[in-house]
Each structure stands twice: as C-alpha cells, then as structure tokens.
Amino acid sequence: xxxxxxxxxxxxxxxxxxxxxxxxxxxxxxxxxxxxxxxxxxxxxxxxxxxxxxxxxxxxxxxxxxxxxxxxxxxxxxxxxxxxxxxxxxxxxxxxxxxxxxxxxxxxxxxxxxxxxxxxxxxxxxxxxxxxxxxxxxxxxxxxxxxxxxxxxxxxxxxxxxxxxxxxxxxxxxxxxxxxxxxxxxxxxxxxxxxxxxxxxxxxxxxxxxxxxxxxxxxxxxxxxxxxxxxxxxxxxxxxxxxxxxxxxxxxxxxxxxxxxxxxxxxxxxxxxxxxxxxxxxxxxxxxxxxxxxxxxxxxxxxxxxxxxxxxxxxxxxxxxxxxxxxxxxxxxxxxxxxxxxxxxxxxxxxxxxxxxxxxxxxxxxxxxxxxxxxxxxxxxxxx
Amino acid sequence: xxxxxxxxxxxxxxxxxxxxxxxxxxxxxxxxxxxxxxxxxxxxxxxxxxxxxxxxxxxxxxxxxxxxxxxxxxxxxxxxxxxxxxxxxxxxxxxxxxxxxxxxxxxxxxxxxxxxxxxxxxxxxxxxxxxxxxxxxxxxxxxxxxxxxxxxxxxxxxxxxxxxxxxxxxxxxxxxxxxxxxxxxxxxxxxxxxxxxxxxxxxxxxxxxxxxxxxxxxxxxxxxxxxxxxxxxxxxxxxxxxxxxxxxxxxxxxxxxxxxxxxxxxxxxxxxxxxxxxxxxxxxxxxxxxxxxxxxxxxxxxxxxxxxxxxxxxxxxxxxxxxxxxxxxxxxxxxxxxxxxxxxxxxxxxxxxxxxxxxxxxxxxxxxxxxxxxxxxxxxxxxx
Ligand SMILES: NC(=O)c1ccc[n+]([C@@H]2O[C@H](COP(=O)([O-])OP(=O)(O)OC[C@H]3O[C@@H](n4cnc5c(N)ncnc54)[C@H](O)[C@@H]3O)[C@@H](O)[C@H]2O)c1
Ligand SMILES: NC(=O)c1ccc[n+]([C@@H]2O[C@H](COP(=O)([O-])OP(=O)(O)OC[C@H]3O[C@@H](n4cnc5c(N)ncnc54)[C@H](O)[C@@H]3O)[C@@H](O)[C@H]2O)c1
Ligand SMILES: [Zn+2]
Ligand SMILES: [Zn+2]
Numbered sequence: 001x002x003x004x005x006x007x008x009x010x011x012x013x014x015x016x017x018x019x020x021x022x023x024x025x026x027x028x029x030x031x032x033x034x035x036x037x038x039x040x041x042x043x044x045x046x047x048x049x050x051x052x053x054x055x056x057x058x059x060x061x062x063x064x065x066x067x068x069x070x071x072x073x074x075x076x077x078x079x080x081x082x083x084x085x086x087x088x089x090x091x092x093x094x095x096x097x098x099x100x101x102x103x104x105x106x107x108x109x110x111x112x113x114x115x116x117x118x119x120x121x122x123x124x125x126x127x128x129x130x131x132x133x134x135x136x137x138x139x140x141x142x143x144x145x146x147x148x149x150x151x152x153x154x155x156x157x158x159x160x161x162x163x164x165x166x167x168x169x170x171x172x173x174x175x176x177x178x179x180x181x182x183x184x185x186x187x188x189x190x191x192x193x194x195x196x197x198x199x200x201x202x203x204x205x206x207x208x209x210x211x212x213x214x215x216x217x218x219x220x221x222x223x224x225x226x227x228x229x230x231x232x233x234x235x236x237x238x239x240x241x242x243x244x245x246x247x248x249x250x251x252x253x254x255x256x257x258x259x260x261x262x263x264x265x266x267x268x269x270x271x272x273x274x275x276x277x278x279x280x281x282x283x284x285x286x287x288x289x290x291x292x293x294x295x296x297x298x299x300x301x302x303x304x305x306x307x308x309x310x311x312x313x314x315x316x317x318x319x320x321x322x323x324x325x326x327x328x329x330x331x332x333x334x335x336x337x338x339x340x341x342x343x344x345x346x347x348x349x350x351x352x353x354x355x356x357x358x359x360x361x362x363x364x365x366x367x368x369x370x371x372x373x374x375x376x377x378x379x380x381x382x383x384x
Numbered sequence: 385x386x387x388x389x390x391x392x393x394x395x396x397x398x399x400x401x402x403x404x405x406x407x408x409x410x411x412x413x414x415x416x417x418x419x420x421x422x423x424x425x426x427x428x429x430x431x432x433x434x435x436x437x438x439x440x441x442x443x444x445x446x447x448x449x450x451x452x453x454x455x456x457x458x459x460x461x462x463x464x465x466x467x468x469x470x471x472x473x474x475x476x477x478x479x480x481x482x483x484x485x486x487x488x489x490x491x492x493x494x495x496x497x498x499x500x501x502x503x504x505x506x507x508x509x510x511x512x513x514x515x516x517x518x519x520x521x522x523x524x525x526x527x528x529x530x531x532x533x534x535x536x537x538x539x540x541x542x543x544x545x546x547x548x549x550x551x552x553x554x555x556x557x558x559x560x561x562x563x564x565x566x567x568x569x570x571x572x573x574x575x576x577x578x579x580x581x582x583x584x585x586x587x588x589x590x591x592x593x594x595x596x597x598x599x600x601x602x603x604x605x606x607x608x609x610x611x612x613x614x615x616x617x618x619x620x621x622x623x624x625x626x627x628x629x630x631x632x633x634x635x636x637x638x639x640x641x642x643x644x645x646x647x648x649x650x651x652x653x654x655x656x657x658x659x660x661x662x663x664x665x666x667x668x669x670x671x672x673x674x675x676x677x678x679x680x681x682x683x684x685x686x687x688x689x690x691x692x693x694x695x696x697x698x699x700x701x702x703x704x705x706x707x708x709x710x711x712x713x714x715x716x717x718x719x720x721x722x723x724x725x726x727x728x729x730x731x732x733x734x735x736x737x738x739x740x741x742x743x744x745x746x747x748x749x750x751x752x753x754x755x756x757x758x759x760x761x762x763x764x765x766x767x768x
Contacts, residue, residue, distance in 0.1 A: 093481050104548040132516075135543060135554045136633070159519060164488040170519045171555060249520070 016230055018237040020154065021245045025174040029154060029237050031230050035181035036067045039115075039142060040075030046177045047113050047138055051078040053103050055126035056117040057086040060144050063187040068117055068142070079115075080106035084122065088273040088280075091125050091160045093169075099129045103137075113138040113176070119145035119192070120152035120280065124167070127158030131173035141175045144184040146196025147281050150203075150236035153178050155244040155254075161273070165338070166265055172249055180237075182230055193223065194318050195281025198260075198288070200232055203239040205288060205309060206259045209359030211235055216312055223316070255363050259353040260287030266338045267322065270330060278325050285318040286325070294375050295354045305357045322379060332376035336369060400614055402621040404538065405629045409558040413538060413621050415614050419565035420451045423499075423526060424459030430561045431497050431522055435462040437487050439510035440501040441470040444528050447571040452501055452526070463499075464490035468506065472657040472664075475509050475544045477553075483513045487521075497522040497560065503529035503576070504536035504664065508551070511542030515557035525559045528568040530580025531665050534587075534620035537562050539628040539638075545657070549722070550649055556633055564621075566614055577607065578702050579665025582644075582672070584616055587623040589672060589693060590643045593743030595619055600696055607700070643737040643745050644671030650722045651706065654714060662709050669702040670709075678759050679738045689741045706763060716760035720753060
C-alpha cells in the first residue's frame with residue numbers, strides 16, 4: 001500500500017525546514033515527501049491534547065484525506081472532517097458561515113485546531129475560519145498545490161472574496177505549523193502545477209536573479225519531481241518568510257509579493273473567477289509579463305529582461321498574454337475600474353510593483369492612470 | 385441649541401483620559417461630556433487624511449448622529465453612514481455581511497476608519513467588520529451606553545452571535561481611539577443605564593472592594609449624572625485596561641472579567657436574546673449574585689458579602705434572581721447544556737469565576753458539574 005511505503009520513506013529522509021520568524025507567532029514550514037502520513041504525530045507534538053477539524057475540498061479528499069485521517073487516528077488526535085466543493089467559488093461568505101458553524105457543531109474548543117488540507121482556496125477559507133471562531137484558534141496548513149506550498153500557506157493572510165473583489169474580507173492569522181507534503185503534488189493536474197510554478201518564478205523575479213537563472217536551468221527537474229522540487233519550494237518559502245518577517249501586516253515591503261498580482265487579480269475578476277478560463281497562477285504569469293512590459297515602456301527595465309521572463313514562462317506552458325485567455329475580453333477601461341477598487345489602491349493613486357530588471361522589483365505608489373490606460377489599450381489591441 | 389452648548393462646555397472642561405497600554409496597539413479612552421461634537425477634530429488628529437464609515441443603530445442615530453456628522457464635516461473628514469436596526473439581533477452573520485459590503489461599497493481604503501456610534505451591539509459588530517474588511521482597518525469606538533463605555537468599547541473584543549452561542553465568531557481588534565461622550569447617556573433609557581451599572585459594579589466585585597463601597601455611597605450621583613458618573617466610568621475603564629494589558633488575548637487573567645457572565649450568557653441564551661425579557665447587563669447582575677451565592681455554597685465566601693452585593697444591585701433596581709426574569713424558565717439541565725458549549729469551557733471541565741468575597745474574584749477551572757446542577761436546581765426551585 002502506497003501510504004505505508006511513504007511513511008517508511010519519511011522516517012529515513014528528514015523534511016526541509018524553513019522557520020518563519022514572527023516573535024511569539026513564529027512557526028516552521030516543513031517540506032518533504034510523506035508529511036501527510038506524519039501529520040498526526042507532528043500535530044500532536046506541536047499542539048498537545050488538541051482535537052482538530054480537517055477542512056478540505058472534495059477533489060483533494062479523494063486523493064489524500066484517508067491517509068491524513070489514519071495518521072491522526074494513529075496519533076490519538078480526534079477529528080471532524082469538513083469538505084467543500086473544489087474551486088474558487090468556495091471562498092465566499094455562505095461557505096465561510098457554514099464552515100464556522102460546522103466547527104462549532106463539532107464542539108471544538110479554543111485550543112483545538114483547524115487543519116487545512118488543500119490548495120489556496122481551502123487554506124484561505126479555513127484560515128479565516130480559524131481566525132474568527134472563538135476569536136482565533138490554532139491553525140495548521142497542509143498545502144497540496146504547488147501554489148499553496150510556495151505562497152498561500154506562508155505568511156498568515158486568510159480571506160474570502162466578495163462582489164467587490166478577491167480577498168477583501170479576511171484576517172491575518174498565522175498558522176502554528178505548515179506541513180508541505182510534496183508527494184501530494186503527484187496527483188495535481190499539470191495545469192495547476194504550472195500555475196504554482198508561476199508563483200515560484202515570482203520570487204526570482206522580485207528579488208533573486210540567481211534563483212531565476214537556476215529555474216531556467218532546472219525547471220524540468222522541478223516539474224518531474226525529485227530533490228530540485230523540494231529545493232525550489234524551500235527557496236520560495238524562505239524568500240516569502242523573509243519578507244513577511246519584515247512586514248507581517250503588509251504596510252510596506254510585503255507589497256513586493258504582489259508582483260504580477262494587480263494585473264492578475266483584475267484578469268481573474270474579469271473572467272469572474274472562472275477557473276476553466278484562468279486560474280490564479282496563470283493570472284499572475286500574465287500579470288508578471290505585463291509588469292515587466294509596463295516597466296520597459298516606462299523606461300525602467302531593459303527589454304531583454306522582459307523577453308527572458310516571457311520566454312521562460314512560455315517555455316513551461318504558462319500564458320503570458322491577455323489574448324492567451326480563452327473567450328472575450330472587455331476594453332481597457334474595465335481593467336482600470338477593477339484595479340481602482342483593488343485593495344492595493346492607496347488614496348486614489350495606483351500602486352504597482354514595477355521592476356528595474358530580473359530580481360529587482362520595487363513598489364511604485366504614484367502610477368499615472370493615463371500611462372496605464374495607454375499601455376493596456378495597446379496590449380489589448382496587439383494580439384486580439 | 386444643545387450641541388453648541390455642549391461644545392462650549394468641552395472646550396473648557398478637558399475629558400478624563402485612560403490610556404490602554406498594548407505596545408504598538410496602545411490607545412486612549414477619553415471620557416467626558418461633548419465628545420461627539422469634538423469627534424471630527426479628534427479623529428482627524430489621530431487618523432490624518434482618513435475617511436470614515438459611521439456604523440450606528442437607528443435609535444442612537446435619532447439622538448446623536450447629526451451632531452457627529454456635523455463634527456466630521458467641520459473637520460473635513462469624509463464619511464458614509466450605515467445604520468442597523470437596534471438590538472442584539474443585529475449581531476448576526478447576515479448583518480455583518482451587509483455592513484462589510486456597505487463599507488466596500490463606500491470605497492473605503494485600508495487606512496480609512498470605521499466609527500462605531502452606539503452601544504455594545506454596534507461596537508461588537510462594527511469592530512468585527514473593521515477587523516475583517518481588507519484584513520483590518522482602523523476602528524474608533526464612540527460608545528453611547530453605560531455598558532459600552534465601561535466595558536465593551538475597551539479591550540478589543542469584537543464579534544457576532546451564532547446559533548451555538550453569543551460572540552462565538554469574531555476577532556481581537558483594538559480600536560485606535562475611544563471617545564466616551566457621557567452626555568449621550570442622557571438619552572439612554574433608565575433600564576439600559578442600570579444594565580451598564582451592573583458592569584460597573586463588577587469591577588468593584590472582582591478586584592476593588594473600595595470601589596464597590598464608593599458605589600454604595602455614590603450610586604445616586606452616578607445615576608443622576610455629574611462628576612461622579614465620569615469618575616465611575618474612568619475607574620471602570622482603568623480596571624479593565626489593566627487586566628487587558630496583562631492578558632490581551634484572554635489566555636489568563638482576562639477571564640476574571642467574566643464574573644457573572646457564564647451564568648449571564650446562559651440566561652441570555654435561554655430567553656433567546658429577547659431584550660424585552662433580559663438585557664445583557666441584567667443577565668450579568670443576576671449572574672454575579674449567582675456567582676456569589678454559588679461561592680457561599682462552596683464555602684468560599686462569607687454570606688454577608690453575597691447579601692451586600694444582592695442588596696446593592698436590588699437597590700438600583702437590577703434583577704438578582706432568575707425568577708426576576710419575566711416568563712417561563714427551563715429546568716437546570718438546560719443551563720448546564722448551554723454552559724458546556726460556552727466558550728469559557730476548557731477540555732470538558734467547567735470554568736467559573738468564583739469569589740472569596742467582595743473585591744476578591746478568582747478563576748476556578750475545575751467546577752464540579754454535579755455541585756453546579758444541585759445549586760441551579762435549588763435556585764430555580766426557591767423562587768418559582
Ligand atoms: N493567502 C495567501 O497569501 C495567498 C497567496 C496566493 C494565493 N492565494 C489564494 O489561493 C487560491 C488559489 O490556490 P490554488 O491554486 O491552490 O487553488 P485551489 O485550492 O482551488 O486548488 C486548485 C485545484 O486543484 C485541486 N487540488 C488541490 N490539491 C490537489 C492535489 N494534491 N491533487 C489533485 N488536485 C488537487 C483543487 O481541488 C482545485 O480544484 C486563490 O484563492 C488565491 O487568492 C492566497
Ligand atoms: N466586546 C466586549 O468586550 C463586550 C463586553 C460586554 C458586552 N458586550 C456586548 O455588548 C452588547 C450589549 O451592549 P449594550 O448594552 O450597549 O446594548 P445595545 O448596543 O443593544 O444598546 C442597548 C439599547 O440602547 C439603545 N441606545 C444605545 N445608546 C443609546 C443612547 N445614547 N440613547 C438612547 N438609546 C440608546 C440601543 O439602540 C439599544 O436599543 C452585547 O451584545 C454584549 O455581548 C461586548
Ligand atoms: Zn498569488
Ligand atoms: Zn458584560
């Protein structure tokens with residue numbers, strides 16, 4: 001049986017460990033194959049005498065839930081299980097309310113824990129539930145997508161979407177532990193893996209040119225699995241952890257992590273979060289290429305760097321142009337409207353993450369809306 | 385015109401100031417007549433360049449909204465106004481969702497502020513909205529009931545009720561400023577004033593015997609208004625601020641503030657939060673008398689202290705017995721069930737705040753459910 005084999009593997013190979021230094025809210029990210037089978041023991045060690053509510057989605061549950069439940073049972077950790085429909089649509093008020101209710105229904109107490117087993121959707125929703133039931137309960141992230149392993153499970157941002165935009169309601173709530181089992185990625189659809197890869201590339205682009213170069217060399221091995229995969233995830237987590245430690249509540253440097261995201265979020269909103277047309281990481285891939293292109297246009301970035309970025313993203317099969325999104329796209333004005341309501345807006349001025357080149361992103365708080373409109377108009381005209 | 389008179393008064397009489405020391409989350413509570421008229425200037429000073437959303441209830445708005453709006457206008461602070469139906473029923477999911485939506489609709493940004501003008505219901509709901517819109521916005525409390533001035537506006541607890549119990553969903557979110565305008569209490573119904581007075585008495589009972597004795601002497605003046613009122617509020621806020629500073633997230637000493645509340649919350653749940661039968665502070669009055677009585681029964685507290693407490697609460701017109709609540713009461717078992725789901729429950733054992741006497745409360749984590757059942761059975765039999 002595969003589960004047992006995996007357990008045997010972990011007992012010999014220790015996972016990689018990335019500490020997130022946030023004072024009394026510090027925690028570890030563990031990265032390795034077989035952490036699902038280890039989860040019970042590790043949770044019991046970190047949160048002694050806790051019961052847990054596992055929150056997962058139906059797709060993830062098919063592949064990985066039983067092994068997690070068995071591991072909790074073996075460690076004597078009582079649990080309830082709450083399953084959501086897969087997809088971005090679960091990050092909404094009514095589901096949040098239902099999950100809160102189910103956690104209370106399971107009579108979890110304030111020192112019990114919420115365990116999120118799934119991608120960023122499960123993590124963001126379950127994290128907000130953990131932040132708000134009894135005004136805050138311990139939270140364990142078990143990310144099962146590449147995107148959530150390198151990004152959403154690190155840093156404590158949680159939340160849901162509302163009609164005004166993505167993630168506009170939520171909380172900062174740090175996990176007590178992150179268990180990133182890289183074996184779970186074996187069941188992830190290639191398209192989702194690629195989407196997560198876009199966020200991995202982001203860390204290179206925003207502050208680590210040598211990591212980007214390493215990815216240009218090693219991307220095939222990262223996709224195929226093996227030690228390079230864990231290494232890429234650990235480097236990404238370390239990069240994010242450093243930024244989060246500097247700016248837990250996103251009042252400054254943390255905004256750098258939004259490279260590609262202002263465009264990306266607008267694209268996601270425009271397709272109404274329809275995952276068949278665009279998943280988050282694909283939006284980010286297009287958004288990063290747009291951020292480089294816009295930076296070139298503003299005379300900030302050499303065009304060669306933009307071309308290298310576009311080439312690398314395309315080489316792994318990621319979209320890089322708005323026209324790569326299937327279906328109709330609205331005019332540039334719609335993008336501007338959506339970006340103006342985006343939470344990165346500050347006092348009416350548009351805030352963007354721009355670049356001086358690969359590995360050198362910065363926060364620009366005074367982007368001229370007219371320049372942006374022109375840029376988007378040309379972009380939409382060029383390929384449609 | 386009354387507003388102008390009040391403004392004139394404040395300009396000469398400085399409000400009392402109670403600092404709440406919570407590191408980078410520290411803030412001031414200002415207590416005095418006429419702070420509504422001053423609010424615009426004080427908010428602009430504390431949160432420069434912010435716009436605000438005023439959250440209030442329809443009753444409070446009738447009496448005090450216009451003066452607040454005028455004050456904001458005079459100070460050049462832009463605002464939106466969001467009104468709720470008065471009463472505990474507004475502390476629920478659907479209202480929370482609507483208010484979040486209205487705040488986003490008003491296009492408030494992350495550095496803009498939510499201003500709660502009202503009692504504990506408005507403060508708890510608006511505070512949770514402030515905690516969660518854009519993962520946290522600045523929050524200003526303008527409490528207009530005695531209860532909210534001495535209790536709910538201090539300490540950062542926010543939240544809503546669900547079918548499993550009161551305040552089970554929420555956040556710790558400290559205000560940036562608390563403006564307690566004691567003139568607003570002039571329009572408060574006497575019953576609500578008395579309810580708030582119960583929380584004021586609580587500070588004497590839990591840790592300050594001399595304050596309780598002072599209240600026995602001065603309660604008439606506190607009810608009538610005048611300097612004793614502001615003094616009683618300031619002493620209460622100082623007492624709460626000290627406990628909150630020691631234990632912001634209620635992992636220890638802060639539980640002392642629940643004196644009378646485990647019983648009180650159960651009573652509120654049993655009447656289904658029907659404010660015509662029981663308001664929060666009345667539940668606390670009965671709960672405090674029960675806590676003293678239970679402590680006497682356990683041989684912890686001299687009966688004279690219980691009698692003094694009961695006599696003082698009754699002398700101002702507060703209920704002290706379950707049988708003082710109009711309508712039918714269920715059997716003791718129902719209370720136990722509700723208390724077992726209460727958030728103060730820890731790992732199946734009942735936690736209660738008990739007393740060794742007036743001014744000497746302590747946290748007892750191992751209350752015997754059988755002793756409690758006997759006590760409640762006798763209590764329900766004695767007067768019904
Ligand atoms: N909190 C943060 O800091 C942060 C950062 C980035 C993104 N996000 C959020 O993350 C979300 C996107 O996350 P995501 O891309 O992980 O999406 P997701 O959670 O929807 O997962 C993508 C799909 O893959 C499936 N899946 C997940 N794990 C699987 C596995 N191991 N095997 C097979 N199928 C699997 C899911 O059922 C889903 O259909 C967005 O809502 C985004 O806003 C949050
Ligand atoms: N967050 C905390 O730490 C904390 C502490 C204690 C209580 N609470 C909560 O506070 C709530 C009770 O607060 P409350 O007693 O202030 O209730 P409330 O807000 O419902 O106010 C009581 C009534 O008085 C009216 N009112 C308020 N101010 C008025 C004024 N100045 N003039 C005329 N009418 C006025 C209101 O419209 C309402 O009908 C409960 O929900 C309780 O859970 C919270
Ligand atoms: Zn992202
Ligand atoms: Zn109270």
